[in-house]
Amino acid sequence: MEHLTQQQQFAALVEWLRVAIVVPEAFSLAYNAEASEFIRFNHAKVRQAGQVQQASLNFKLINDGRHADLHLTLSGDAEVDQARLGAALQQLREILVLLPQDPYLLPNTENWQISNIQDQPLPDSAHVLAQISQLADGLDLVGFYAAGPLYRGFASSWGALGWHQANSFNFDWSLFHANGEAVKASYAGHDWSDEAFAHRFQQAREQLEFLGRPLHALAPGQYRAYLAPAALEEVLGLLCWGGFSADSIASKTSPLQRLYNGDAELSPLVNLNEQITGSLSPAFSGEGYPRRDLSLVSKGRAHQRMVGSRSAAEYGLTANGAGGGESPSALSMAAGTLALKDILKQLGTGLYISNLWYLNFSDQSAARLTGMTRFATFWVEDGEIQAPVSTMRFDDSAYSLLGNALEALTSERELILSASTYSQRQTASNLLPGALISRLTLTL
Template sequence: MNEQLKYLKSALDQHPELKYVLTFGEWQTDFLRFYQSQTNYNISKDSSSLNATLYKGKKSCSFNIDHPDTQKIDEALKTAVDMIDTMPEDPDFVDVEDDLTLAEPRQIVNNIEALGLDEKTRILGDLAKRAAKYDFELYGTFICNYQTTHLLNSKGLDKTSTQSPIYLEVKAVHKDSQVTVLETFGGDDFKYFDEAAFGKSLLTKVALAQNPVVDVDPGEYEVILAPRCVAEFAQYLSYGMRAGSVDSHNSFFEGKLDEQLFPPSFSLTDDPTDPQMIRLDYGDQGHIYRPLKLIENGYFRAFMCGQYFHHKLGLPKNGNTGECLKVDAGNAKLEDMIKSVKKGLYISSLHYMNFINARETSLTGLTRDGTFLIEDGKITKVVNNLRFTERISEIFANVIEFEETAHTIPFSDNYGEFSVNSSRAPHARIKDFNITSSTRTI
């Protein structure tokens, strides 16, 4: 156990009137950002922080100490102990997390050490040379993180988890037209990175991007959503599956447990165990993180719920947080899905989505990084980026079919401390997707 964490725990154990949750986190990143097929900047960054929440009855207060030492801990603890009696009560607080179950130990490779900067720049340099033949330049990021979290509480919970996610995002941008296509890799095991397949897939998209650029009118389109889009829509849909959303009356799923809301082909699981994803051992309060079926053959099955809302709302506790979402694959081959579209769109990626009304799942957003026109079963043209305004519940209700394979899609969280998570999803064919305006730009 970290010395500072141990010090704070022993100090708190002198206060039997207090309950506590302590988190000590250490985080490092090596972050290569590139543009125009060259380095933009290289960043190495690290931090360590100790977070404590103290409870006295139904009163609580928290403090955070970056790069803690005993003097800072003594000061922060004294302040907190002195003030906790003055805090207003939260009548809904009952107790801290009591799930002491430990996850199966895993061997974690430190990918910052395993995947050096020279190897990153070699991979990017090779890809850049291949893209340059088509007048495309590369933009993106190649990141390795290494982070350890140690969580303790006054119920005896004592858990440590380590992650070392890798995130590679390569956007190929045409020098003149600015047409952009995207390829990504994410996971915690670089052995799943197939360099040849990655390059081949990127260049296949580059070839499609040579087509002429057109605009399309607003209206309802049959669309093929790339796995990244399906995963992102699923993430937004899952917002309403959080117990906190029910509590704030913003959940589409409130009162709909075990109702069929979607076609039988749609199943969604929060699965932290898939080795091809960035795995998680515990939820943020320390509850063991296990696969949880959220949508099963179109039926809504469970809210994601931690200790607090379990007591407040009476929902079953599972500790899931929706950070490892998987949409089940279907039966269709991608080429057949495209062939079946007479006139429609292939959408590669989404941008700047925001809820209009979370309870109704209505939102707006845009397409990005490769939107293509499908005519008579073939991708024929590049389309300027488009705005859609939709209800996500209707997007999934309008699924015609899913691809037979699911793909791992990494996402970076750029608000707060930089983190990487992943989802898995197949392509989806959707009817009546509501395009509301064109951006007139690519």
């Protein structure tokens, strides 16, 4: 039997469904697939290796303002998958007659076509393993490597058709000291560079050496701090929970409500975009709306917002391709001017924070966040690392951290891909600098 590519498999199902649909029925079909290689490490040795190939459909049937959805796992066999889709169509028809009309249903009836194939060659796994083994020799490394293409597709009965393929790799690892402390790091992207990976690994190894020193205890108070990109990602990730959502802003539950109301501003250094161009994220949503680059915060002031179809229908807005949660999936923060080699010098005396975790809102309406330092947090004096710091809790406002307390952003940014593999690998990413903060409030 002829072997079909993922795109051909999807196209065949779309064509079958177009014929099977009976007017006034309408449909949308969202396709998700991956062909991934996974390798787990423990004590710098490969403990598990395997491959995953899977594909699925999210099928929505619409009729007279009513809609119902069904998730289908595909087998890769054209006849079997067509039969599954046919059974799903019949099931949704039986469900639709039992449902009320949805006043906020707003399908995109435009006839659009989008194709984006990022098929850069991925590194040979044997080469990656060899370099990891060489660099981690004698170290206690725990990590997870994932690589391969991710596929996304969309089609509707109104003629919309989208296809997206993005090849990527993501190595997420930790180096453990004999005392149980650890340094966490990652290296991810489209194009593997031995030199870039070795440089990133060396940074983690150097930090590991400092973890052997006695812990430095700090009293609660305000301290100068440098937030590495991974730490800044935790802060921005929490703010993305409704922060840029049109629905949250309209219902006045956004943690960035004051920013969007014009009652507060962030530092002019802060420029945040939903940067679809060049990212792993498809240029169309699972709802069938084209996605374009958005300016969310420009020079510290609120600009555009994430608008899904339901918010567009409810509040009279124009949908811009946001997903159901209306959160950024390709967040990009503009770089600053602080060179990496000057971070410790500019910090002077204060905290070098590699990671944060357990973040939550202590006062959501004021964008006040609380969380814990995690891994490789160091006390710095006169521009030199002195000792690791005991785990501390911070409680501070985003209007301070990213506002009047923000002194500088680094000139280099780090691409941080989602390491989540829950149900499937994700296309979400963050491209972020590090941030130098004049004061960070530690509470205990």
